[in-house]
Amino acid sequence: MNFDGLFSNFGELTTTGLTQGAIYALVALGYTLVYGVLRLINFAHSEVFIAGAFAAIWTWNGFGLDQNSQVSGVGSILFYLLVAMIVAAIASAGTATVIERVAYRPLRKRNAPPLAFLITAIGASIAISEAFGVYTRRLPEGAPILVSSKPLFHIAGVPIDAVQLLTVGAALVMMFALDQFINRSRTGRGIRAVAQDANTAALMGVNKDRIILMVFIAGGTMAGVAGLLYDVRIQTLTYSVGFLLGLKAFTAAVLGGIGNLRGALVGGLLLGVVENYASGLFGSQWKDFAAFAVLVVLLMFRPTGLLGESLGRARA
Amino acid sequence: MSDTEQTPAVPAQAPAPAVETVDQREPLLEVDHVTLRFGGVVALNDVDFTLYKGEILGLIGPNGAGKTTCFNAMTGIYQPTEGQIRFRGEKISGKKRHQITRMGMARTFQNIRLFPEMTALENVQVGADAHHKTSVISALLRLPRHWKEEREGREKAERLLEFVGIRSRMHEFARNLSYGEQRRLEIARALATDPVLLCLDEPAAGFNPAEKEELLQLIRQIRDTGVTVLLIEHDMRLVMGVTDRIVVLEFGKKIAEGLPAEVRDNPKVIAAYLGVPDDAA
């Protein structure tokens, strides 16, 4: 235990935690949405995230940018970010769609038991992750440094940089957009209806298959943006990082109350902060241990999470 | 759950003279002013009655009246918000379900809940195992106790399957049995736990008149073996035909209690069941 390590870096640990947590939260949304509607832990969602993250890097590569490139000018930075974000969101949503079409829908058509869904999800996750691994020869791919992480200003002595602002800001904007979509749009209402009572929703004329597809697309889009933010922040990507990040994002979803959109945000930020504190307190090698300990303790004592379960039950 | 907010107050007491006579008998299950709330909804409202040893008690009421809720409270699945339920003089709440079963209470389910991928025989054996003591060690090493209990359980299971009339189907998987056979199997499985009190939750649902008649006989036979029976049922013919006493629930409240004939003529019960005709409103 190293209390000094925790307290002397408390501010920095908090801000890094929040930044990391914002990415967890975005990925957590995908878990939460799918779970809310299908009562299924979409294990393959981590690979949806990875697809977006690779898509963003490859987009930049397409523009001739590699890990050694320096980009200047706010305009071109924004351009590269925006294009990569769109590509990443499309790639992730596309991957999610494929997973739902190829892996899950046939199971639903066969009325398969929940165990089959879980195994399929694991299988899909391994297959996609390995496909990226083989394609990238299991080597890391570097992203250009688009956003500087030099401190912009200080809050109470804690430096805040543009990457942190971008990550947290983008995550909040995406969450707000999703929240509006779920609570205001007709499709969003359909999603909530299916989540609350699929049979009755069908009796109202809601096409469940279409709603499920929309859920995967919405979750995928969020994961794609998360992938882009991950690239901007970490600047390197390996095919295998999805698994752990996905597991933590799921933990975040459970922490906030799975099925609960705002819970995902709270859970993500909280988990990011907690694991950073743990790495300050016990050493970085125990960071993941802390995250899993949170998952285990939480599931044992409060499986409904902090904000309670279910999509829409508590007004999303 | 039932709607109580706008229910006109119905007096809960419906004293029947017969109650005086059975009062002499030994109480087996006492539902003592039980109230049960889920969130804001009051599912049971001060329900109070007693089940005596050796009788067949019918618990009836229209759909949504709280019968199954009451039943679940009596079998220890729900904890009452107020009041308590005593079985053989002991408070039920706080006991584990398998302990309650070992105390001598067994039940069947409204929507049949067998172990579909076990044979009929195995299903009944699970019930018989409630009083067995074979541990993992003795099963692993096939110690004498394993053989003894296995033989005993199997004999008991076959006897009970014979009793409910489906012995010839004992090697079938439960899921392959017909609806009627599944109902019977459930009863056999419950009886295998050596109950003092057998709770039947709508055992006649989905039966045709002939099957109902057979069920009625079966229930009587069970009572004749000394088992007390609590019967939740919709089919009035069956209830009237087999029960010694009836408790009627509506909106989570007891609206009547007494002998079948009395209950049948109770205008409140008729209203609850057939609905009030237009002109009466």
Added chain:
Amino acid sequence: MLLEIEDVSLLYGRIQALHGISLTVDEGEIVALIGANGAGKSTTMRAISGIRPVASGSIRFAGEDITKLRADLRVRRGLCQAPEGRGIFPGMTVLENLDMGAYTRRDKAGIAQDLARVLELFPRLAERRKQPGGTLSGGEQQMLAVGRALMSRPKLLLLDEPSMGLAPMLIQQIFTIITEINQQGTTILLVEQNAQQALARAHRAYVLETGRIVKSGTGADLLHDPSVKEAYLGVA
């Protein structure tokens, strides 16, 4: 003939719940389906609305064979069910629930008109329009379920036990509204346990027993049929 069901059988696992049910509903009618618990009333409804597959037989609606049509597409063709146990979306407000009823519709003006009509029919719902459905009382939920079904402007409205768990006063009210809806031009197929009320209101009725139709006739006939009374009260 608006709805025509011919020889429909339905399985739950290996258990046969319906044994060749045949019934018809004409335009403008109220048809009641009565029977004891487990007789197959709600199962019949599920087969009609499409949330359970039928094993054999056919269902025709407005001249079209809909036996294998998906549930939500049946709604689009004008067949709407207020499900048993009300099926209120607990996390949605009363208004959102009502909006869900109009999910398949795009005519904003028509929806607004129907909303006004429903709120007029059920003034309680108007009072509680912003309240989440889960917090309503049983009677209010029942009204909401019926109102929501009306929002789809159905040709045929399927009502599954609208009186379940309601106090007599409310039962009265619900049935009055049902009659009213029917008089405004909606055909209704009604599953009820409250035989007295259902038979009094229905033009025609069917009696179900163990997955078979054992009796049919006009509501008035059945209302005075002693065997029906016996089935319910055990009165000889």
Added chain:
Amino acid sequence: MTTTIDPPERRETAVDKLRNGREAISERWHHAPRWVRWVLLVAVIAFFYALPNKEFYQYLGPIPTPGANFTQVMFTVSIYVLLAVGLNIVVGFAGLLDLGYFGFFAVGAYTVAVLTSPSSDIKTLWPWLLVVPIAIALTMVSGVMLGTPTLRLRGDYLALVTLGFAEMIRIAAVSSEFLKGQRGFNQIPHPPGQYADGRPVFGVLDARPYYWLVLTLIILVVIGVRNLTHSRVGRAWISIREDEDAAQLMGVPTFKFKLWAFASGAAIAGLAGALFAGKQNFVNSQNFELLNSIIILAAVIFGGSGNIVGAIVGGGLVAYMIERFRGIELFGVELYEYRFLFFGLVLVVMMIFRPQGLIPNRRRAAEFKDRRKEVIVGE
């Protein structure tokens, strides 16, 4: 859009034929006279005892693995089979989804390592045989310790907690000083025994004695598991899997039996871990990747969960196929690199077309068939 239930049924006619064929074989097996079954069983067991001998397997055509020593591979395969048999108790019989099963294997192996290796901090240097029961007991205890708080959870949540625990064990193994992380423990003693000429039976070079030892233990464990499943205990497990509430109300102390399932499964994994450590001579944190847990679970389901033979076949086949890919080249691509890609795809395809596994429990097969019939119209 108006899809119906017909097309999938039509599509499956070919599959159906195959399935019928297999069912016919299984029918024939179940109706064969007792002695025929015994003879066949003995023949199969004899085959597997003979398998690691080069004099025998060199005639088996494509079966021996080209990329690694076949006997060594067979040892690995046998360890996976043992693990699959153990996990089958937990997942197949009691219906508890355990994604961290390999963690128990790690506990078993580490117990042996810590108590026997000279590089361990406590320097007990006990002989292998003495430590095996300790390893099994400790693994059981760890199973109970993990089970007690978590077995209240059901389904997916239990899967995640167990996964989390396994990952915590791994991180602890990597990061704690006591467990030596990647440096590991070396010079773990082998099982005892000497030939007449003084050579140890369980030497370094010849993996056959280890394989035979594991094979013998598998047979014993299978007999034990069979005894359990044909008893009050097994009935309790299956009833919990089928309907936990009903089981409770029928007087089954569900928690106790779930704990027993967890503990028995863990004990078998602990035994496997102890055997592995004794053979391998060296244990470090690299031996316990999370993927292994997933592979074992997939193997059990692949083979047919709830069926001992299915679990054996699943565990054996999965471990074998992964090794079989080694050294095979197709269109200039080393297939070994793609083995997990294929593995993932096989899982997906399998769950769609044969969710009950290769050799399903007869009961399970019926369930899946029934479920398919209940597909909702048009969905």
Added chain:
Amino acid sequence: MRQKLARVIGGVAMLALVAGGTACSSGSDEEASGGSACGSKIAFFGALTGSSAALGINEKNGAKLAVDKYNKENPDCKVELAELDSQGSPDQAPGLAQKAIDDTKILGVVGPAYSGESEAAGPLFNEAGLVTITPSATRPSLAQQGWKTFFRAVGNDLSQGPAAGNYMKNVMKADRVYVIDDQSAYGAGLADEVKKVLGPAVVGSDKVQGEGKQTEFSGVVTKVKAANVKAVFYGGYYQEAGLIRKQLTAAGVTAPLVAGDGVNDGAYITSAGAAAAEGTILTCPCQPSTEARGSFAADFKALNGTDPGTYSDTAYDAANILLAGIKAGKSTRADLLEFVKGYSGEGVAASYKFVEGGELDPAQVKVWAFKVQGGKVVPDQEIPKS
């Protein structure tokens, strides 16, 4: 499926695989004339796939170059290189070791590449009397297990760690150092030695997860940044080192990274980015490219299409030692073992002579510091022993 697949049993060479990705074929099966050692094989043992493969591929290519050269010089007495892909995992190692032992044509092994797999495979090689020369397993204890067949073509962690420490202390004059390791046998071993040398100058230390398991080092970066150090030491391999360097730079930490030979690879600069990697100090118990290295780098590139990486040279040397024995007519494992034991000669990376336990003669171990400059690793200076 089985019949149609081109089966590559360990003995068939697959030289073309890496070069062009085409099918295996170019191995010649013709029985060479001449000495009885002709037509025999040496094996390479290490990770060729999986997350730790890059190092193994470097080494395999080095060994391949040696065999290639040998076969060109001795066209009538060829030697084959067998490849054994362990993925760096100890539980695969015994099966592969036995595979090598079973193949009686294999007279010697270059490898195993990592310390963990060496632990698991060592006893088998020892029992079988098959000589192994590892180009990269630097864990000290490997030499202390009494294996007769173990030889190490590099200095162990005990030689490199103190050197790195001394460099920081004496050359960089770093009075505040942060030490990170990846908890691997190699990385933690180095870090421990560095800590011993630097003593109180180490103001903080942290551990991360290696083998590609961790890519997000914000926790460490935060601590390093707060510690305000003059140098950061990393014990581990290039993959994590690149990420850590990149994230340190991004966070504004300018203190140079010092790391061992596990990071001395072109892939480090790729993953960190040239700008961030600039100024990194890499130690290596090897000499810089002098005349002695001759055309090694050029030949390597010509054969494999890539620049030599970490340990490509030591693997090349290790293979050459075995090949020298074969050339000298040592046609049995026992003979070759004896030959290696008594070997003394020059390689491209160092001079070789083995002492007790198979360690490289400490007198031969020279530790050099290299520096990343302009996107390339250039020699800086030899680090004096203590």
